[in-house]
Amino acid sequence: MDNKIRLAVVFLAALTLAACAGGEATKPTVEDKSLGTGAEPSGAGARPGVEGKALDTKADMAKDLLGKRRVHFAFDSSAVDDENRAIVEAHAAYLAANKNIKVVLEGHADERGSREYNLALGERRAQAVERMFKVLGVSSDRIKTVSYGEEKPIAMDHNESAWALNRRVEIIY
């Protein structure tokens, strides 16, 4: 019964809309002018081919780290632990050596807590990586930071392993 009423309401709205075709538009629509930069996670995943070597050289390890483009964090924290520090340092070294490349650091949070606080937390994480980059010789005019807070999760589940993946800074260049 209720559904029928709803259908009727929608149908009436359709009729009114049709009767009023050519009326002024009331909603601006945002065009997506993106070029595929920014939000799309890119370049992640382990590099095949490293396994099976008898010994990794220093250069191999750096290459392996460069394949990792995400820096992960503990809950409500912007501290970079040793494992993630190695990733940041590898990218900083590469960027210090390739001065024409610009980098975007995109900060993200997991879904827990409030959205606006998480937006601030994502920025703080991006800035933490930015500070390390600067110390390691990447000039600030080549670094852009942006926070998406909890708005762009890469793992859609609502559990600890998804949250761990979503608390991140993406290094994009």
Place this chain on the structure above:
Amino acid sequence: MKKLLLSIKFFIILILASHAPLASAILTIEITQGVEGGLPIAIVPFGASAKDKPPLDIAAVVENDLARSGRFTPIDKKIFVSRPSDDRQVVFKEWRIVKAEALVIGSIQPAGQGRWQIDFRLYDVFKEKQLAGYSYTESGDRLRSVAHQISDLIYEKLTGEPGVFSTRIAYITRERAGKAFSYKLQMADADGYNPTTLLTSAEPLMSPAWSPDGTRLAYVSFEQRRPILFVQNVIRGSRTRIAQFSGINSAPAWSPDGTRLALTLSRDGNPEIYVMRLSDNVLTRLTDHPAIDTEPSWSPDGREIVFTSDRSGKPQIYRMRADGGSVQRVTFENEYNARASYAPDGKSLTLVSGEKGRYHAALLQLSGSVLQTLTDTPLDESPSFAPNGRLILYATERAGRGVLASVSSDGRVRQLLKLQEGDVREPAWAPFNRSTSHNKE
């Protein structure tokens, strides 16, 4: 006979709302926890002639409205002894038999040119007295609005407080669009009907906030791949960019007089709370602390602003004067407290409170700092009060999807509002439409 005054302004809003894009999915309401002991009320189906069937069962909409409020228990129509639609047909004894304390009757008749005349009367069964009687003449597409206004009148007559059935809510939806998502800013009637899409974007939208006159929404949009603040007129659809400084531009909150917007900017390096005067966009910085300061919300008298800060190490709620002075911490229970907003009477706050990884909608009485958790779901967000202070609307997660939920401020009545597909989040309850206040004698 008394009539409701409808302003032209409100009329226009509803006209536009009826032109909602058809793609807008309707939020459906599910009562997840009812309550015993509401006022027993008999709502008789409105009388209509057999050949002129009205397009809407007005009595059914009124019954749903009143039942959802938790303060009324509609009586089953099957046990009605009679079905009066006119004053002369009312026999109070018949209503005392079915234990009704209040009785609603009415009629709906065609009034020509697609219009309908709706009459209704509300009675006190024990005093055998009419409490209200109104007549409306409206077009067929306005009958749902008439029904909500009847519900508001009944609610106010019997509880002494204004109803919120004629108000609207805004919210953000997220739906799959191929590999990506489509985000929408929408508004709908408080019961989920008449959804209107105000903005569609391929990038996230956040933090809708109503102006006190209900004509504008401030919100955050990532359409330029960073958080930028807009204010959009919901009647005309036009919008202006309010803040696009480097860093975060977010957390808009209107001053109660509508002349200023509190907001969070990180243009100086870390998130601080500012106030923007909307007449000339002049900014005043209110906080200056290396911690995160965000989520401002004005007290109803405009004298104070509460906000979230992690200056103690974890996010907690602080209160300051509206000029930024006299900062005091107000939450001490639980390790995480954020996103506070005031009740309409200014005596309490609703907020997100977290402990041991679970985040609930909660209520904080400002006198005595008593924190009461209102929910048992672990991922609650964005709670805010209905304009009459009786309900708190918030976002939560159910079966892996974002849904809206409401809980009465005494915690007794709970409802879910969900979409057929996709997620819905960040509800914002519009203020009372002052121009539709009832004309009393």
